[in-house]
Amino acid sequence: MSEKDLISSDINAYIANQAAKDTLRFITCGSVDDGKSTLIGRLLYESKMIFDDQLSALQKDSSKFGTQGDEIDFALLVDGLAAEREQGITIDVAYRFFTTDKRKFIVADTPGHQQYTRNMATGASTASLAIVMIDARKGILEQTRRHAFISSLLGIKQIVLAVNKLDLVDYSEEVFNQISADFYVIQKEHLKFDHVQAIPLSALKGDNIIKLSKNTPWYQGPTLIDWLESVENAKMGKGLLRLPIQYVLRPNLDYRGYAGRIVSGVVAPDNRVKILPSGVETVIEEITSMDGVLDNAEEGASVAVTLKDEVDASRGDMIVEAGAPAELSDQFRVNIIWMHEQEMIPGRSYILKIEGGTANVTIAKPRYKINVNNYERLPADVLELNDIGSCNISLDRNIVFDPYEENRTTGSFILIDRESNSTVGAGLIRYALRRASNIHWQALEINKTARSEAKSQTPCVLWFTGLSGSGKSTIANIVEKKLHANLRHTMLLDGDNVRHGLNRDLGFTDQDRVENIRRVTEVSKLMVEAGLITLVSFISPFASERDSARQAMGEGEFIEIFVKTSLAEAERRDVKGLYVKARSGQLKNFTGIDSPYEEPRTPEIIVDTEKYSAKECAEQIISYLVDNGYS
């Protein structure tokens, strides 16, 4: 008896069946007009997931927006957003759900349009299988290679080559065989799928979707549904215990539970485990749940466990198998998929988020980027939207990880822009660079405190930021003279001066500006270590870099001073004659003219040079320092 008949004859049995089904997550991808949306619409229709009211709305829409004349346009069923209807293309990731007798499915419908490749990576990240759509008339296109590559890169092991629109090539076996053969060549050379299943289809006519089609007597393989129902569901990682601590439960003094989702492996009471990064070994005491204590829990479960020993563990730590711990490092070789219109800038500090925690990260200049259409490696200075590159990254702390090839969850991270808070990139860890453990910190016996005490002062950085010609250097100069007269030990780093020496190799592109500030940050950090009051006078136009300089210093050591002048006023003063040159095009990338200046949002001090003289501004800064115990 088919499962559908159970609905009317024995509903309880039907519900029990549903509860026993597993879920396969897959993505569909392909070029514009390959028929992805039509295929999904067809799957929903065939599995009776379309209700009468939806069908009548669909018939109405088909004549209005459809591309199939009077026939039902299944694509309209899945193209949800109004903007897409007008453009006739899918522009985002949409998730669809359907159920067959054997399995439940979650489909990520991902766009074929080149500019939206980030969405395809998003859809692929949680999928076990990819259906790559190919128009039988066109064969393998650049887009096919791109989508196959991204699927493979993101760790999908099963791919279905859906050779669609076969009705338009007279159901030709030769065409199908040629496309399959072409793809196997690519798979062998560049891709890492465990299995490639090619299926001849017509999504529009329904050939080989549910039943083997009479139109393709030469094809004896599985239908699409057969294959989706029987393919093995992928595990996210190798079977070793990985339980990132997501949240610590402390409802009362007697209970301390570590909550998180088991990424891989099994957890059970009395298992010996290790807590990383501390490396402390202990034993699982119990798995707590609202339904009572559990005997064990496995991959995918969200659990809360208690430990036999009192250990110091918190969010971001990981509970791992004692005998097979994850690795620990702060420098990595990674692949990065850039997902934002604003390009990746080497040297800039981004926020890296992994399961259970965050770290600050800087990305080195890409080693290369990959042309996903022909898999060539290309030199690159930056990564732009939809670029995939190989980079080295450096974190401000050690994190617990596994290589992405071994574990899709503990090997992945996202990158967040400090300023806009956007998710700008996705990263896959290939391996740790061992440099971190080779360069040990030399423990010094005379430290910052000792050096500061010898000078009887509180070291800090006075960071002057503002447009060229705002008066930063003039004011900084007066402030330093006053501090000096007061017997303070100071040092002034000036933008122009530093560019004659330490940073003589840098120009004025965005990347060079970021590197400029990174170096100055490091130098001023050393100056503060030396116990000095350090004055930094740099345009420093980007909020991200100023923020990252702030992060690099200790609490209360960074004082941001916004030297405020309108562009019109700075241009009128034009002390160095630079604005004239910039306006006439002789000077490129000039801040305020053809390169942005991001005003500080919450600086410690704002001095307005249009209202006050340089001397008055300097006095305002000195009084801040006195009031706050610096001088």
Added chain:
Amino acid sequence: MANFNLEAEAIHIFREVAAEAENPVFLYSVGKDSAVMLHLARKAFYPGKPPFKFLHVDTKWKFKEMIAFRDKMMADLGFELLVHTNPDGIKRGINPFDHGSAMHTDIMKTVALKQALDHHQFDIAFGGARRDEEKSRAKERIFSFRTAEHRWDPKNQRPEIWSLYNTRKKPDETIRVFPLSNWTELDIWQYILSENIPIPDLYLAKKRPVVERDGTLIMVDDERMPIKDKSEIKHEMVRFRTLGCYPLTGAVRSNATTLPEIVQEMLLSTTSERQGRVIDSDAGASMEQKKQEGYF
């Protein structure tokens, strides 16, 4: 075990918000999806209580039974519930009969929700929306960003890759989080059954007083329902597939008095779940427009 992964995913989402948000809130709407979500929130923090407040936006036109159920649930669990009604709407006497469903929903629901979020400075709000409910929701992120004006911009949502959620935002922006994103209606019912989750009786068929308005059966829940002639009111076996403001929620004729019977009817029925909602019957893109304006 099919729900196992959905349950684990939802619990993971609850914990992530609890770890990263400053002042999260659970939007409790009393319906079956809210009931499931409440159950999952309890599981996520057991043996403790969920570390956030609960909020109900009351339009003052909800079924009486919903309010009684709501208060009993919160009392039984010992959770603190905030109830907000748009005071301006009350002053102006906004109601679905004189002002129409669109205006009533906008002022008493959408505007009221914004008021409550602003007033309590909530930064992240849990909602029970599912991707399978409606076409424009299929593209909704689990973590959905709203501007300072609470608007949803479908073209400017963050990519959501793996299960790494970016919760960073500017102080005046908010995030709506949907832990049930990947659940279908069938998953919801099956979970209610297997976990024995309490839901309002309105979901089960019973003889109820109804009148027919524009082809929709509306329950006469109180005396505010305009009735021309007492004989209009019929007592019929009906149930509700969704719960909301009673004048805007169509009843369906049914004999399903148990949960399995509801599931059976749902699977054999030929209309989708939201059809009973008067609000959806505008043009194709109407839900998307409402979402852009801040409707949950």
